[in-house]
Amino acid sequence: xxxxxxxxxxxxxxxxxxxxxxxxxxxxxxxxxxxxxxxxxxxxxxxxxxxxxxxxxxxxxxxxxxxxxxxxxxxxxxxxxxxxxxxxxxxxxxxxxxxxxxxxxxxxxxxxxxxxxxxxxxxxxxxxxxxxxxxxxxxxxxxxxxxxxxxxxxxxxxxxxxxxxxxxxxxxxxxxxxxxxxxxxxxxxxxxxxxxxxxxxxxxxxxxxxxxxxxxxxxxxxxxxxxxxxxxxxxxxxxxxxxxxxxxxxxxxxxxxxxxxxxxxxxxxxxxxxxxxxxxxxxxxxxxxxxxxxxxxxxxxxxxxxxxxxxxxxxxxxxxxxxxxxxxxxxxxxxxxxxxxxxxxxxxxxxxxxxxxxxxxxxxx
DNA sequence: GAATCGTGGTA
DNA sequence: TTACCAAGATT
Numbered sequence: 416x417x418x419x420x421x422x423x424x425x426x427x428x429x430x431x432x433x434x435x436x437x438x439x440x441x442x443x444x445x446x447x448x449x450x451x452x453x454x455x456x457x458x459x460x461x462x463x464x465x466x467x468x469x470x471x472x473x474x475x476x477x478x479x480x481x482x483x484x485x486x487x488x489x490x491x492x493x494x495x496x497x498x499x500x501x502x503x504x505x506x507x508x509x510x511x512x513x514x515x516x517x518x519x520x521x522x523x524x525x526x527x528x529x530x531x532x533x534x535x536x537x538x539x540x541x542x543x544x545x546x547x548x549x550x551x552x553x554x555x556x557x558x559x560x561x562x563x564x565x566x567x568x569x570x571x572x573x574x575x576x577x578x579x580x581x582x583x584x585x586x587x588x589x590x591x592x593x594x595x596x597x598x599x600x601x602x603x604x605x606x607x608x609x610x611x612x613x614x615x616x617x618x619x620x621x622x623x624x625x626x627x628x629x630x631x632x633x634x635x636x637x638x639x640x641x642x643x644x645x646x647x648x649x650x651x652x653x654x655x656x657x658x659x660x661x662x663x664x665x666x667x668x669x670x671x672x673x674x675x676x677x678x679x680x681x682x683x684x685x686x687x688x689x690x691x692x693x694x695x696x697x698x699x700x701x702x703x704x705x706x707x708x709x710x711x712x713x714x715x716x717x718x719x720x721x722x723x724x725x726x727x728x729x730x731x732x733x734x735x736x737x738x739x740x741x742x743x744x745x746x747x748x749x750x751x752x753x754x755x756x757x758x759x760x761x762x763x764x765x766x767x768x769x770x771x772x773x774x775x776x777x778x779x780x
Numbered sequence: 781g782a783a784t785c786g787t788g789g790t791a
Numbered sequence: 792t793t794a795c796c797a798a799g800a801t802t
Binding site: 467468469471472504505506507508509510582583584620650651679680681682725726727728729730766767 | 781782783784785786787788789791
Binding site for chain 1: 794
C-alpha cells in the first residue's frame with residue numbers, strides 16, 4: 416500500500432465512519448433468510464451461494480437447500496447427485512461439490528463444528544479470502560475483512576483508490592484498508608453494511624450519494640469522481656462453438672442422456688449427447704456419432720431441428736437439436752450413459768440449456 | 781496473473 | 792442487441 420493511500424486512511428475518522436455505516440445498516444438492512452440467526456453453517460451456505468450471484472436469485476435456492484440439508488450432518492450424509500440437483504440452475508456447480516466436500520471434512524475432522532480460525536476456515540474447499548472473512552466476521556464476530564466486489568467499489572470511492580479492481584492483486588489493497596477501518600464493536604455488521612451499501616446505495620452506475628450515510632467520509636464525492644470509480648478493465652469476448660445435440664428415443668419412450676466429466680465445464684451434469692459441428696451434413700454426422708460413441712443405431716427423423724443457445728461468461732454454445740429413432744439396441748451402453756423416462760429425467764441435474772431441451776421433449780407427450 | 785467456471789437481470 | 796453485472800474460487 417502506498418503512502419498516499421495510507422494518508423487518506425488516517426484522515427478518515429474510523430469511529431464515526433463505523434457509527435454512521437452500521438447505524439444506517441441497522442435501520443435499512445433487508446430481511447434475508449440467512450440473517451435469521453448466526454448459525455455458522457447457515458452463514459457458510461449463504462456465502463457460497465451468493466458468490467457472483469444476486470440476492471434475489473439465491474433466496475429460493477437457499478430456502479429449499481436449508482430445508483433439505485438443515486445441518487452439517489445432513490449435507491455430509493447426502494448423496495452427491497442430490498446436492499447437485501438442488502444446485503441446478505444456480506451455476507458454478509463446483510461450488511456445490513466443494514461445499515459438500517468441505518462440510519464432510521468439518522463433519523469428520525471438526526466434529527461438525529465449523530472452525531473459527533482463519534487458517535482452518537481458509538483451508539476448506541471452496542472457501543477463499545472473501546468467504547473466510549465473511550464467515551469469521553458474520554458467524555463469529557471476528558474483525559476480519561470480507562472484500563467482495565461491493566466492498567471494492569465502496570472503498571474505492573470512500574478512499575479514492577484507482578487500482579484496477581479486475582486485477583487479483585488489487586484485492587489485497589482493499590483488505591489492508593478495511594483492516595485499518597474495521598468497526599471493532601461489530602465487525603459482522605460493518606462488513607455486511609459495506610456490502611449492503613454497495614448493493615443499495617453505492618451502486619456501479621449512478622450511485623445515490625444524496626442518501627448515502629457515509630457521504631461526509633467519501634473522497635470520491637468530495638472530488639466528484641464517484642462516477643469514474645472504481646476502475647475496472649474489460650474482459651475479452653466469449654468464443655462461439657456450434658454444437659449438434661440429439662434427442663435419441665428408443666421404442667419404450669426413453670431418451671439417451673450422458674453425464675459430463677467430473678472436471679471442467681458443467682462437471683458431472685447430465686446432458687443429451689452432443690458434439691461439435693463439423694460441416695453441413697448434420698444428419699449423417701449425428702448417426703455416425705451415435706454409433707461410434709454410444710453403439711446405438713438410429714435414424715434421424717425428418718423433423719425441423721430446433722435451436723437452443725447457451726450463453727456462458729466465456730463461451731457461447733449454438734446448439735442445433737435433432738431427434739433420432741433408435742431401433743432398440745440391447746447392447747450395453749458406455750459408462751455414465753442412461754436411457755431415462757420423462758419421470759426420471761426430472762431428477763437428474765442438468766444445465767439450463769439441456770433442461771430446456773428436456774422440457775420441450777416432455778411437452779411433446 | 782490470466783483463464784476458467786453459470787446464470788439471469790438490466791441499461 | 793450488446794455489454795456488463797452479481798456477497799469469488801480454483802487452476
